[in-house]
Amino acid sequence: MRVLFVAHGASHVPWAVPLAWATQLAGHEVRIAARPQSVDRVKAAGLVAVPVGRRDAGDAFAGWRIPDAAERPERLPDDWPMGPLDWPEERRLSWGSQLIGLADSLADDVVAFARAWRPDLVVYDIGAVAGLVGAAAAGVPAVGFSWCQPVGLYFLDEKEVPPAYLRMFQRFGLEPRIGTDTWIDPCPPALRRPSRVPRVPVRYTPYNGPGEVPDWLLRTSGRPRVCVTGGITTTNFNDRQPQLLDELAGLDAEVLLAVKDLDTGGRPLPDNVRPTGWVPLGVLLQGCRALVHHGGAGSGMTGLAHGIPQIVVPETDDNTQWLWGDLMADSGAGINLDRSRQAEPGALAAAVTAVLEDPGHTERARAIQAEIQAMPAPAELVGYLESRAAA
Structure with a gap:
């Protein structure tokens, strides 16, 4: 089995490492698609990185195509983002647009690699919804991976879907992925917030990078x-x-x-x-x-x-x-x-x-x-x- 992990950013890569290694140790092939500023963290974990997005590693927002106001979601699911964040609607819509903009900036490279490598499954950081586009391009299932914060982007109703999200799939000739799949969730019960997204629990296994004991x-x-x-x-x-x-x-x-x-x-x-x-x-x-x-x-x-x-x-x-x-x-x-x-x-x-x-x-x-x-x-x-x- 070939499994493509799609990471979000440098601080998110460690969340994928334990499951990626468990998958590889079970005899499967693993690749991790990562933005340029995250590639070294993937390699330091002994895993194979696939650089995606602009190569300007010094700019965390390099290449983002932030949708304009006419393309933004008109509304977001009521439980997004979940938890005690008291964000006004404008803040929530802006954050949703940023995640779509990030995904759109990575989609070309993610789709190209998915079509060339042909993974059997895509496991994507819930903040990196370019993974859904890559899964659609390969014609395979996708599973989200939470980083213990409920701010991944998803649309459960077609009426919620903004044009920018649809176009991200359509420009590759793909059927948009609407509705939510399962999220693998390391959040312990004491911290978990209610959600309509199905969850599969996994133990949080700390990976903080290589080092030595002084x-x-x-x-x-x-x-x-x-x-x-x-x-x-x-x-x-x-x-x-x-x-x-x-x-x-x-x-x-x-x-x-x-x-x-x-x-x-x-x-x-x-x-x-x-x-x-x-x-x-x-x-x-x-x-x-x-x-x-x-x-x-x-x-x-x-x-x-x-x-x-x-x-x-x-x-x-x-x-x-x-x-x-x-x-x-x-x-x-x-x-x-x-x-x-x-x-x-x-x-x-x-x-x-x-x-x-x-x-x-x-x-x-x-x-x-x-x-x-x-x-x-x-x-x-x-x-x-x-x-x-x-x-």
Whole structure:
């Protein structure tokens, strides 16, 4: 069986790696179609990448054909995006247009490869609906893959479908894929939101890239360890380093600072803060008591897979980082430090201290960890993929 995975962006590639490897280890051929800025992450995982889209890797929006107002959806499904995001309709329609624009910019390359390689199945990131176009071009089934955030694009009713989505198929002479297929979903029950989209659960298996264990990680100071990370694609924490350092200095904890491009402006680091350089997040978290991050689902799920409570510091109030913060607060596994609270002196230090001192946050995080461990491993999903391809 040949399986074509279609990724969305650099931070989404790690979500596909465990299932892609499970599929390959079962004896099947696997390729991962990825945008230029994501290709190196696919190759670092030991998988075969197929570059798609414009080769300007420095511009995340290179080549996007954003539909104009006349081509945008008139409405979106009521449960899209799902969860506690309080987006106005205009914001939702704009986001839907962006996903269609991204898909349209990738469709030429995805279709060309699908027609040449002839996969038996397409597994696509729900944010990369070019995978649906590729599946239509190959005449094979498609299965969505969620990254624990419910913001993939789908249309369950023909009346919801905008002209830009239809034209994306029609320019290749293809019948548009309308209605939803199944989504493979690593979201544990405690965080899952209701949906009309059929879901197949899979255990979240952290993959944070290659690396090595530094010697210092094996030595402890006797104080609780707290990991602070801005993820792999955001500069949120980079821009706020002076404030972060001031607040972290007052903690009675050993702080592991996993922030890209650390620039202290010549200021010495506090004695309790250690810059880690590049170490996979799952490695850093072993032995940590709390995780401070920007609200990325990858960082958050890696933390929960290790049973670690979280302090979420979202960059803005209207994106998926905010959604993850709400999920942590609603589940009791962490604290969402909203924008107004971030501006308060000492707010971050107070939130970290509260998580370290209140065992309830850790208990909830470990309960969600148990839910994750009870979900089917990626290897158990290979049979499902085989059945879909056969059908």
